Amino acid sequence: MGRSQADVAISAGVAALACGAAVIGVPTAVMVVLGLALFAAPGYLLSQLLTGSRIGGLERVVVATGLALVVPVLGGLLLYAAGVPLHRAGWLGLLAAVTLIGDVALFVRRRTGKAAPFSWRFEHRRMPLPRLAIFAAAVLIAASAVTLARLGVAAQPQPGFTQLWLAPQQQKAHTVVLGVSNDEGSTTSYRLVLLYNQQVSATWNFTLADGQTWQRSITFTGTYTLAADLYRLPDLTHPYRYVTTHASKAF
Numbered sequence: 001m002g003r004s005q006a007d008v009a010i011s012a013g014v015a016a017l018a019c020g021a022a023v024i025g026v027p028t029a030v031m032v033v034l035g036l037a038l039f040a041a042p043g044y045l046l047s048q049l050l051t052g053s054r055i056g057g058l059e060r061v062v063v064a065t066g067l068a069l070v071v072p073v074l075g076g077l078l079l080y081a082a083g084v085p086l087h088r089a090g091w092l093g094l095l096a097a098v099t100l101i102g103d104v105a106l107f108v109r110r111r112t113g114k115a116a117p118f119s120w121r122f123e124h125r126r127m128p129l130p131r132l133a134i135f136a137a138a139v140l141i142a143a144s145a146v147t148l149a150r151l152g153v154a155a156q157p158q159p160g161f162t163q164l165w166l167a168p169q170q171q172k173a174h175t176v177v178l179g180v181s182n183d184e185g186s187t188t189s190y191r192l193v194l195l196y197n198q199q200v201s202a203t204w205n206f207t208l209a210d211g212q213t214w215q216r217s218i219t220f221t222g223t224y225t226l227a228a229d230l231y232r233l234p235d236l237t238h239p240y241r242y243v244t245t246h247a248s249k250a251f
Contacts, residue, residue, distance in 0.1 A: 005107060005110060005118060006118050007044070007048070007118045008045075008103045008110075008118070011041040011044065011045060011099055011102070011103055012100060012103045014034065014037045014038055014041055015041065015095070015096040015103075016096075017034055018031075018034040018038045018092060018096060019092060019096050021034055022088065022092055035092075038096065039068060039072070040064070040068050041099045041102075042068060042095060042099050042102055043064040043065060043066070043070075043071065044064045044068075045099065045102030045103065045106055046064075046067040046071070046102060047060060047067055049102065049105055049106055050063075050067075051063060071094075071095065071098055072091065072094070072095070075094040075098065076091075076094075079094060160183060160184035160185040161183050161184065162180065162182055162183065162184060162188070162240065163179075163181040163241075164192075164230045164241035165177070165178070165179050165243060166178050166179075166226060166227075166243045166244070166245050167245070168245070174219050174220065174221055175218065176217075176218050176245065177215060177216075177218075178192075178194065178216045178217075178228055179214065179216070180192060180206075180208065180213065180214045180215075181212075181214075182209065182210055182211065182212055182213070183211065186210055187207060187208070188207070188208055188232060189205070189207045189232070189233040190205070190206055190207070190208065190214075190230055190231065190232055190233060190240075191203065191204070191205050191230075191236060192204045192205075192206070192214075192228060192229070193228065193229045193230075193231070194218070194226065194227075194228050195226070195227040195228070195229070196220065196224060196226060197224055197225055198225065198227070202218075205233075224246070225244065225245075225246045226244065226245050226246070227242065227243070227244040227245075228242065228243050228244075229241075229242045230242065
């Protein structure tokens, strides 16, 4: 391919390595490096295709960075519209596909003389101070927007909840585990009613601090239907949580 297409070969290699690394499950640190390189590759290739050698230095970096951000934004919308899950495999496939398409397009344009060949030497152009200030302000605004978005997500209030479970204990075939976990964000009082074959078997009143768990192991034999109704006091009319389990054969 020669030095004139070295960037095409490198970006295609990054896409192939990132996909291969994801398949074989390389260490996270290696995957992060490959992922960052794959994230940047489409922006670089698109900047070469759209601007060629007309710009250089900081202008080229800014354009490539902007295009690198555009690819996942627009690509993510297309994946969502197509019903593709936005998981790691989907993002990896998107970035690798755009990179390889960009490689092919840039390779063809260079072979036909419509794009300048790749060069390790870049012409140094002094950027006017006003333009440099505008670029610096744009970077600062983008960084501030990302920071504010992250802080907003972290500060977003999350609704509290209470978890109730009734599950067989693996080590003991005759035993089920009944439990309640409080994640309401505050201390909460409960009443828990256990029904055995639709008859009240036991009742517990207890108070849990936020993050605290209440649990009991209950032994039953024979065919049974167990149900648990959890009330958040003082409301004893409407169950706040409920769960049911059934065994159709005798132990």
